[in-house]
Amino acid sequence: MTTEVEETVTVRGECAPGFEEVARAFAQNFRDGTQTGAGVSVYLRGREVVNLWGGFADEAAGRPWERDTLAVLASPTKSVAAGALFVLIERGVLELDAPIARYWPEFAAAGKESVTLRMLLAQRTGVVALDSDPITYEKLRTGRPVVEALAAARPEWAPGTAHGYHAMTFGHMVSEVVRRVTGSTVGRFFAEEIAGPLGLECFIGLPEDRLPRLATMVPSKAEVLMDGGAAGQVTELLAALGDPSSLTFRATIGSMSFDADTGDDAKRVRLENASYDGVADAGSLARYFAALIGEVDGVRLAGPALVDQIRREHSAGRCRTMLMDTSWGLGMMLPDGPLYPASAGPLGSFGLAGATGSFACAVPGQQLAFAYVPGGGSHVVDRLDPRARRVAEAVHRSAAAH
Template sequence: MTIDVTEAAGTVQGECAPAFAEVARAFAENFRDGSQTGAGVSVYHRGREVVSLWGGVADEATGRPWQRDTLAVLASPTKSVAAGALYVLLERGVVELDAPIARYWPEFAAAGKESVTLRMLLAQRTGVVALDHTPITYERLRTGRPVVEALAAARPEWEPGTAHGYHAMTFGHIVSEVVLRTTGRTVGEFLAEEIAGPLGLDCWIGLPEAELPRLATMLPSQAEFLMEGAGDGPDTSGLAELLAALGDPTSLTFRATIGSMSFDADTGNDAKRVRLENASYDGVANAPSLARYFAALIGEVDGIRLAGPGLVDEIRRVHSDGPCRTMLLPTTWGLGVMLPDGPLYPASAGPAGSFGLAGATGSFACAVPERELAFAYVPNGGSRVIDRLDPRARRVAEAVHRSAAGL
């Protein structure tokens, strides 16, 4: 049984199981306090969607309303979706976690990377985090091969396996090349044919042109303010070290982020870039599809399961913990996903044993195997913070977990 929340929550539409009524209240509160422009939230429990809510506007200029199927740029959760291709290939025995990436991509062995494994990649431990020697441009992203060649030539920034640092710009491209070398398909093609298609997901790495009318207009995030060198975004309190690093072209933080990309105002816009395959950042989905994807990682959804229990336990085992070499914050990583507890993924937003990933756009997705629970929050208003989980996502996540704890 579900309850219609349209009248009770004003701007919020959709349905919500009674046990998760607190989620509807938390989601509506994000609109009432003015922090949320447009967004959707979806919760899956035991393979079934029990919450499907949306509200606000997808485009402030036109007033286009947010719908259940409105799409948004995910930012970093794209990486967790791209990792799904490797999870499937691991389950099928096509690739091995502790095999060198060079087994599948021989050119990657250059510059001291011959021993870098897939496990190191998924745990953010390869050291291959900077492309400032050949920054990603729209044209290089469009053709693909220049980015791949730059990664093959890149030298690790630390001895692989000895430390971890967020692979903000490089992760998805390395994943995609491994998928291409082992299947003949890019990660976007593999996602569409082997994951999104069978599960019925509105989720893409490389959005088809026909789907552009459903794409929400994204608003700037704090990360974008900082990457543009503004330093005067909505909230820069407590970011002195990060701001200093982003302003220093010699720092690894700068080289792994600002220095690794070069987009002008036109080629950097969402509607143009999401057409390309950037599996590190520019994936597109709506909340129901992202939640359904995470649900299919931990259990069956309409008869489909992407990762078996053994692999799920490996995914959520701590592989990296402590200070991040690139983002200068404490983080904990499993394989392709973050784990609690840390500022970017606090324990209140995901209990022990859960895993997920948040993005600069404010998006957040999480799975809790013990509770057979998965959810996703997908907005179009960029996150106003960079050193902690977006408060809007945290409010919704906490309501989800409080609701599920009583079941």
């Protein structure tokens, strides 16, 4: 299908009968002027039923968004990294309730000897801040300094007693566990054991030859974020982000140190930052989520028992770092909460949204998975991006009729 949106934007791709509402919702984001370029993909029972794209990968250069345009995912990178743990758990190489120190002995320092993989996947380790030794471009490039800082880190709360979003630390802890048991970093393991068999264009560490396909990200504007937030909640979050003594600041802004050059997406995404800098096209991200909950062309990543663990509530209530109510399964957020409302995913689903506006979700009971991947930052900080929510709601209404 090809749909003209006003005079300047064309939505292209395929949409199976019954999913036309998804195309309309996707096009509406362009009409609203909130979406510069994006892609959306939907899988139902292991088969892709929607793959749409439109707008610009680089508006200034006039470069159009294509089916295979890649974009920075931000937080959904964590869900991709978690896939490596899921595969290794299925293979019996890792155990959910084993202490991380069994695989990474140095991690036992500073009272972390009892921290388990389950706690890590449920955002309950307390190891959320590296502000005393922030992540830099050079540390990402070499890898080891970040790992050493995590091994020495002291938890911000007694592990297992509360939860808080591991915004900057999660992916690096996952990667080191994977490296200790396989010899490969999480990016290399994902590429060889998951992306390869499934034919995914999804990366933690973008190869040089894929750079021409990377969308130029349009950053969020601070004034837009403040205007777009819900009263009260966003004030508390933004105040905390501006307070260097707060755990919110320390676990996010304070845990990284990039200058204008090394903070550039095109430079940083070539490194392995499994917490934030993953890259994918919409079709590949949706296909990955589909393979978590069912068979896709002969490949399934997690069996039914593990999927039940992933979607079971492990953490709920006030997040120590985001200062709002969130709910987590294993490696994935669950509905219902401001960052993942029930309208964007029914009970029993799981997924993750990012500061770039990206969102991916899987509904095991319906064998449904989808991904929305835009080229611009989210317009809000305290709830799911309205662009992603509009598309997600259309996906769920359409799938309900099948």
